[in-house]
Amino acid sequence: MSYIIRATDISKKYNSNYHQTVLKPTQFTIKKGAIYVIEGKSGSGKSTFLSILGGMEKPTQGKVFYKNYSLYDLDDKEQAKIRGEKFGFVFQSFQLIPELTVKENIKLPLQFIDPPKNKKSVKELAEELGIISHLNKKPTFLSGGEQQRVAIARALITSPEVIFADEPTGNLDQFTSKIIVDVLTKLCTEQQVSLVVVTHEKNLFHHPHNLYTMQDGKLKVEFENV
Numbered sequence: 001m002s003y004i005i006r007a008t009d010i011s012k013k014y015n016s017n018y019h020q021t022v023l024k025p026t027q028f029t030i031k032k033g034a035i036y037v038i039e040g041k042s043g044s045g046k047s048t049f050l051s052i053l054g055g056m057e058k059p060t061q062g063k064v065f066y067k068n069y070s071l072y073d074l075d076d077k078e079q080a081k082i083r084g085e086k087f088g089f090v091f092q093s094f095q096l097i098p099e100l101t102v103k104e105n106i107k108l109p110l111q112f113i114d115p116p117k118n119k120k121s122v123k124e125l126a127e128e129l130g131i132i133s134h135l136n137k138k139p140t141f142l143s144g145g146e147q148q149r150v151a152i153a154r155a156l157i158t159s160p161e162v163i164f165a166d167e168p169t170g171n172l173d174q175f176t177s178k179i180i181v182d183v184l185t186k187l188c189t190e191q192q193v194s195l196v197v198v199t200h201e202k203n204l205f206h207h208p209h210n211l212y213t214m215q216d217g218k219l220k221v222e223f224e225n226v
């Protein structure tokens, strides 16, 4: 199989605002280890698109296939299993649990899934991400960039096949943003994890294999290499 995820003719209208087509009919394929960067203005539909691909928002029309499975035709439990075991998520707001230590935050997704094969240990990931000295601290004692590293470790701990990152540098200064993008793309490339990133700042990405712009719900291909 040449893809991990394939979306066919997906489009989206929200029930609360049915006259607006937030995502116009779109085809999209995610291949192993490839990097996809999607840029666009606020409100153009990027997060909606990412949520549909990541199994979090059912499209109004069209299908999303994870391998041979039509994701939204599976029952809730099966969908949750694929999201938990095969996908990782990184958000603008980090979404760490303040009451837990860094180590506990990183390990959290493992509680909900079958033990993954070839999993890296918390220590290995923390070393690669430069947060080893913070493992026993609570996240609020860390800088924004450090918290996002913790979130990246949490996304990678399950050995996912795809990471979906929604504005991962949206809360970070320019210098820290660059470091976060570099570490995220390096780890995904090394581990052959596909990466789909929504951003306002495409210039942070030096070597995306594929670049798109979203404009009023229409996805435009800038270039595709993989």
Ligand SMILES: Nc1ncnc2c1ncn2[C@@H]1O[C@H](COP(=O)(O)OP(=O)(O)OP(=O)(O)O)[C@@H](O)[C@H]1O
Residues within 6 Å of the ligand: 014, 015, 016, 017, 022, 040, 041, 042, 043, 044, 045, 046, 047, 048, 049
């Ligand atoms: N749950 C929802 N219900 C109704 N409308 C929504 C919902 N979520 C998003 N929208 C609308 O869909 C459009 C696209 O929103 P979306 O969040 O996908 O854009 P975006 O490009 O990611 O924006 P941003 O960069 O600000 O996050 C916007 O007009 C938004 O108001």
